[in-house]
Amino acid sequence: MLSEERIKLMTRMAAYEENEGKQYMAIGSYFRSDYMGKQVIHSVISATIAFLIVFGLYVYYHFDILMQDIYKLDLLGMGKKVLYYYAIFVAGYAILTYIVYSVRYNRARKSLRKYYSHLKQLLALYDLEGKSR
Amino acid sequence: MSSLLEIRDVLRDFYSKHEIYLLPFLKFCLAFLVIFTINLNLGASSKLSNMLVVLVVSLLCACLPINMLVVLSMIFTIVHFYEISLECAIAGGAVFLLMFLLYYRFSPRDALVVLLMPLFFGMKIPFVIPIVVGLLCPVTSAVAVGCGVIAYYVISYIKDNATLISSLEADNVIARFRYIVDGLMSNKGVFVVVVAFCATTIIVWLLRRLPVDYCWTIAIFTGSVMMVVILLLGGLNYDTNLTMGRIIVGTLVSILMAFVVQFFAFNVDYSRTEQVQFEDDEYYYYVKAIPKNTVSKSKRAVKKITSVL
Secondary structure, eight states: OOOHHHHHHHHHHHHHHHTHHHHHHHHHTSOHHHHHHHHHHHHHHHHHHHHHHHHHHHHHHTHHHHHHTTTTSOHHHHHHHHHHHHHHHHHHHHHHHHHHHHHHHHHHHHHHHHHHHHHHHHHHHHHHHHHHO | OHHHHHHHHHHHHHHHHHHHHHHHHHHHHHHHHHHHHHHHHTOOOTTTTOHHHHHHHHHHHHHSOHHHHHHHHHHHHHHHHHHHOHHHHHHHHHHHHHHHHHTTTTOGGGHHHHHHHHHHHHTTOTTHHHHHHHHHSOTTHHHHHHHHHHHHHHHHHHHHTHHHHHHSOTTOHHHHHHHHHHHHHHOTHHHHHHHHHHHHHHHHHHHHTSSSTTHHHHHHHHHHHHHHHHHHHHHHHSOOSOOHHHHHHHHHHHHHHHHHHHHHHOOBOGGGOEEEEEEOSSOEEEEEEOOBOOOOOOOOOOOOOOOOO
């Protein structure tokens, strides 16, 4: 026999699986450390490319001056300075990524906990129906 | 009011019934509008301006996720820049790539905001975007609003200076590049608009979450007033390309549009607010429940009158 309560619960769960649940389930399949590690590595790569673009633009902008003074420049000191800026930029971006994705991971776990409780509820309804037969 | 609510329900029903056809159609329309506007404004590449290309790409976008439209629009813009000069393509491409790398990793869904911002600037009502984004999106979308403003000003600067850039000596590529970068960086008005729009988005978002009656209306008005004040004060010191009349009229139109959005997204009846209080084993609950405005569909009864002569 059809159970209205069970159908309502299943519909709600199906809608969840189709929409926000899809994203949260993908996050929930990771351990926290693995998920955060993956996101931080992606961010370090993105930040490195972004820094290279900005550095490339800077060099292109000052190209004639750099070429003119190439023998007078303290290349080692300049390299150290660039690395220093790179480290600050990447570290800042990685920390921001850690905060954002840590909030997202917690939100996903919380939402999935609710979904699992609905699953348990559904199982209980099936059990109840089985006993009543 | 009830007839408006009925129209809203009819529209909702129509959309939910035909969503499978309507969504690709709307995507097609948006893609066509965006690419057509890019071609109309920049129009440097005759190959991309061909209507057949526009139609084919728009059809493609109808089947692809919306973010692909953003990527294709960027490609179209960069190709047009390239036709003006290589340096324009490098500068414009770098700005778009930096946005893509640093922000869209966090929030790819907001890419649409960046796409719509130049479009609404073209329609002279960019002020609606920060208000509506503040009403409907999370607070992080304020960054997307800022990126959209920057994207518009980059496109606008290159479009306005295309002839001058092309006429600069072709052999001195660095001077050309420097001219473009200096032009983009020296326009402090952009930062005024970015600050005004981002602040509006954040204020609207903060206010519409307050547990007070008419919070959406309060958010729309406060956000709009704040935006006008920042733009006018900023406009006194820097060139924002926005005149006082345009700001005020545009904001008034934006307020109207924000109310239309409110009508569809948050239509509640405060006169029937209920305050309830209950408890369970762990908590006391103080709940304020505000009913949504709904109308029961009028049923048309067909009465057959037959008369025997």
